[in-house]
Amino acid sequence: MIYDAIIIGRGPAGLSCAIYTTRGNLKTLVIGKADSMLFKADKIENYYGFEHPISGKELFEIGEKQALRLGAEIVEDEVVSIEKTDNFKVICVNGEYEAKTVLLSTGAPVVRAPVKKLDRFEGNGVSYCTTCDGFFYRNKKVGVLGYTDYAVHEAMELMAFTNDITLYTNGMTLNISEKLKDSVSKLKINDTKIKELDGQEKIEWIVFEDGSRDSVQGLFVAYGSASSNSFAMKMGIETEGKSIKVNDKMETNIPGLYAAGDCTGVFKQIAVAVGQGALASRQMIEWVRKKR
Amino acid sequence: MIYDAIIIGRGPAGLSCAIYTTRGNLKTLVIGKADSMLFKADKIENYYGFEHPISGKELFEIGEKQALRLGAEIVEDEVVSIEKTDNFKVICVNGEYEAKTVLLSTGAPVVRAPVKKLDRFEGNGVSYCTTCDGFFYRNKKVGVLGYTDYAVHEAMELMAFTNDITLYTNGMTLNISEKLKDSVSKLKINDTKIKELDGQEKIEWIVFEDGSRDSVQGLFVAYGSASSNSFAMKMGIETEGKSIKVNDKMETNIPGLYAAGDCTGVFKQIAVAVGQGALASRQMIEWVRKKR
Numbered sequence: 051m052i053y054d055a056i057i058i059g060r061g062p063a064g065l066s067c068a069i070y071t072t073r074g075n076l077k078t079l080v081i082g083k084a085d086s087m088l089f090k091a092d093k094i095e096n097y098y099g100f101e102h103p104i105s106g107k108e109l110f111e112i113g114e115k116q117a118l119r120l121g122a123e124i125v126e127d128e129v130v131s132i133e134k135t136d137n138f139k140v141i142c143v144n145g146e147y148e149a150k151t152v153l154l155s156t157g158a159p160v161v162r163a164p165v166k167k168l169d170r171f172e173g174n175g176v177s178y179c180t181t182c183d184g185f186f187y188r189n190k191k192v193g194v195l196g197y198t199d200y201a202v203h204e205a206m207e208l209m210a211f212t213n214d215i216t217l218y219t220n221g222m223t224l225n226i227s228e229k230l231k232d233s234v235s236k237l238k239i240n241d242t243k244i245k246e247l248d249g250q251e252k253i254e255w256i257v258f259e260d261g262s263r264d265s266v267q268g269l270f271v272a273y274g275s276a277s278s279n280s281f282a283m284k285m286g287i288e289t290e291g292k293s294i295k296v297n298d299k300m301e302t303n304i305p306g307l308y309a310a311g312d313c314t315g316v317f318k319q320i321a322v323a324v325g326q327g328a329l330a331s332r333q334m335i336e337w338v339r340k341k342r
Numbered sequence: 343m344i345y346d347a348i349i350i351g352r353g354p355a356g357l358s359c360a361i362y363t364t365r366g367n368l369k370t371l372v373i374g375k376a377d378s379m380l381f382k383a384d385k386i387e388n389y390y391g392f393e394h395p396i397s398g399k400e401l402f403e404i405g406e407k408q409a410l411r412l413g414a415e416i417v418e419d420e421v422v423s424i425e426k427t428d429n430f431k432v433i434c435v436n437g438e439y440e441a442k443t444v445l446l447s448t449g450a451p452v453v454r455a456p457v458k459k460l461d462r463f464e465g466n467g468v469s470y471c472t473t474c475d476g477f478f479y480r481n482k483k484v485g486v487l488g489y490t491d492y493a494v495h496e497a498m499e500l501m502a503f504t505n506d507i508t509l510y511t512n513g514m515t516l517n518i519s520e521k522l523k524d525s526v527s528k529l530k531i532n533d534t535k536i537k538e539l540d541g542q543e544k545i546e547w548i549v550f551e552d553g554s555r556d557s558v559q560g561l562f563v564a565y566g567s568a569s570s571n572s573f574a575m576k577m578g579i580e581t582e583g584k585s586i587k588v589n590d591k592m593e594t595n596i597p598g599l600y601a602a603g604d605c606t607g608v609f610k611q612i613a614v615a616v617g618q619g620a621l622a623s624r625q626m627i628e629w630v631r632k633k634r
Contacts (some may be wrong), residue, residue: 069387093367099396099408099616101408115385321358324391325614
C-alpha cells in the first residue's frame, strides 16, 4: 500500500503537518520515536493558545491525539534511510513504507558525537554517510561510531564493501531492537570509552581512555538517531550548515520532499515549527493532487 | 511614555508576537478591536495542541489571558493612522501611543466596499489614501465612503483641503464613537444605498438606488476598519497585491516596522500566523536592544 504522505518526526512540525494533510484527504503516516525535543521542555508558556504553562510531554500527547482523531496513522519506529524511487521509500528498523510525498521534521540535528578530534578528521577518514563513501573503503578496516539501530543499519550497508567492521559504542550500552540482533552478531563490538582520534593526515587510530588503541582506515559516524542531516547527505538534499535548506514553501531541492521545524534551522520554536508544518502541508496536498 | 513595542491587531499573529516580546522584556502594547477573524471560526481543529475542536472566540480569549499573564497590555481601540517619527506614533480614535517598533497584524485586508464600478474609477477620482491624495482635491467637492470612526478620521484629514465633504455610508448606520460626534457635525451625511458610480474618464456621479445622484470630484474609500493596506499606502510600505510585503524575518521595507499574519497574504491559517508572530518578535527584540 502506498501512502499519500509520510511525515518523519513526531514533534510539533510533523504533527501540525499531519493534521493538515489528513484533513486535506491525504492518507498520512507519521513515523518517529517518542523522543521529540518537546520532552525536554518542562514548561511551555510561549506557544499561543495556552493560558497556563503546559509541559512538553502534555503538548506532545495532546497533539498526537488530535492527529489520530482526524485520521492520521502514527507508528513508533526509527527511520534509517529514505530512497527516491518513483515515490519515496522510507526504510525503518521494523518495516518499509512508501509515499508520494515526504516531510522531514526530524528536529534539530543530533548533538555531535562526544569524541575528541572527530572534526579534525572529517573528510579524512571520518564520514557521516555510508551510502556516499562506503565504496572508498572496499576491503578496508573500518569502524562505525554508534550504539543504536541506526549504527547497525549503517554497518550493514558497509558489509557490501568490507567484512572488517567494528562498532565503537564509546562506552554506551548497545541499544538494539530484537530484529537487528542477528546483524549485530556479524560485527565486532568495542564498548570502551574513546579518548580521542589520532593520525597524521588521515585517521589511523582510535585511542581509548583505558590506554589501548585500535587501528582503523575509516570511521563512519552514526551516533544516536539518524538526523535530517544524514538523510540529506544520502539523498543529496541541499543544506545550509547543518540545516535542511527550504524555500518559503518548505520545499527542499528534491521535488516532493519537504522539511519543517528545527531541522530547517529557522528560529527553533514550537510556534514556528507549527506554522512551517502547515505551510508544507499545502504544497504536499497540491503535489499529491497532481500525482493522482 | 514610550512603549518598546506596539502590536496592532489582537488575533493569533499579534498575540503570539506579544507573548514573545513581553517575555523578551519589551514593554508591549497590543491595540485592536475584539473583531479578529477568529470570531468567525465556530470550530478550529487544525491548530496543533488541541485534542478537541475549540471555538475561535475561546482561543481568542485564552490567547489574551496568556499575553496578559505574561505582562502585555491590551487596549480596545481603533488605530486610524501610524506616523513615522524617530519612533512610531500610533494614532487611535481614543488616544495616541508611541513605540520603538511596531507590528502590523491587522488581519486580511477588509473586504472591498460593495459599490459597483469602484475599481473602474480607482486612480481616477477614487482614492484609498487621504494623506497621499488629499492635496489634489483642494476646494473641491469630495466624498468619503464609510460609516465608522476610520471614515470620520479620514474626512477630518480632508478638512485641511476642502470644506465640502460628504460622508456616504452606502445605507449603513453610522457607527461613530462619542469622541468623534463633534467632528461628524462638520460633515454632510448621506446614508442612501449606492447603486453605482458614474462618470466619463473620472468619477463624476454617485448614483443611488432610489434614483437620485450626487455630483462629486473625488471619493475617498474608508469603509469598515483601517486595514494594513491603508497604513501601507499612507506610510509607503511595499505591498504585493493587497498584502504587506515581508521577507523571511517578517521585516517590511520600513526599518523597525514588521508585519505578520493574514495581512502578509501567506497561507491564512492560525498556525502560520502564530509562527510569523514569533519570527517577527525576534527581530523586534533585536531592534529595541540596538536602540537602547
